[in-house]
Amino acid sequence: MPGDAAATRRRILDAAIAEFAAFGIAGARVDRIAAASGANKAMIYKYFGSKDQLFDAVFDTIVIQTMDEVPVDADDLPAYTARLWDQFRARPELLRLHRWDTLERDGLGMSAESVRTATAEKVEALAAAQRRGVIDATLPAPTLLTLILELSRTGLDATEPEAHREAIKTAVRRIINP
Known part of the structure; x- marks a missing residue:
């Protein structure tokens, strides 16, 4: 049964990611999440407590996924930024969820433990690269990360994505090596 519970939880999260990305928190419907996931509303509330807590779980999930799929590389920030850009192009729901969190919850998701941990790890990686002289230390690491x-x-939505991708890499090179 634990495997079934984990699979059900995963299906609910996947359906919730799509629902929240499309409709935001206020517009999302637990009924649609239940139908899309093959679970019932009672199961969703059992696993997540409320629609807001489900959104929190979704936000944590996407932060952890993004960190796993695109780990920070402070020794090659232009390539890291380009890979992150690729991720956002391939998965537009990631930024939509971030925007819904900002619009409807004043960025509450950004204060979640997973986000704070991810941010701290990235800032430390940048600061370490600055201490090693790999990147310029003029800008504080948190500012550089932002x-x-x-x-x-x-x-x-660039009409010439490769050109924009290269422009991003060039901009990062200029920021870290003025």
Whole structure:
């Protein structure tokens, strides 16, 4: 049974990712998540407690997935930023969920433990690269991370994606080696 429970939980999370990305928190319907996941509403509430807690679980899931799929590489920040950009282009629901969190919850998801941990790990990786002289230390590591993350979210609908991808890498090179 534990395997079934894990599979059910995963199906619910996958359905919730799609639902929340499409409709936001207020517009999402637990009925649709239940139908899409093959679970019932009672099971969703049993696993997650409430729609807001389900959104929290979704947010944690996407943060952890993104960290696993695109680990920070402070020794090659231009390539890291480009890989992150690729991830956001391939999975637009990631940024949609982030935007819904910002719009409907004033960014509450960004204060989640998973996000704080991921951010701290990235900041430390950048700071360590600055201490080693791999990247310029003019900008504080948290500021540098913010700039890199923002660049990775630009031009996702670019008509010339390769050119935009290269532009992002060039911008990061100039930021880390002024």
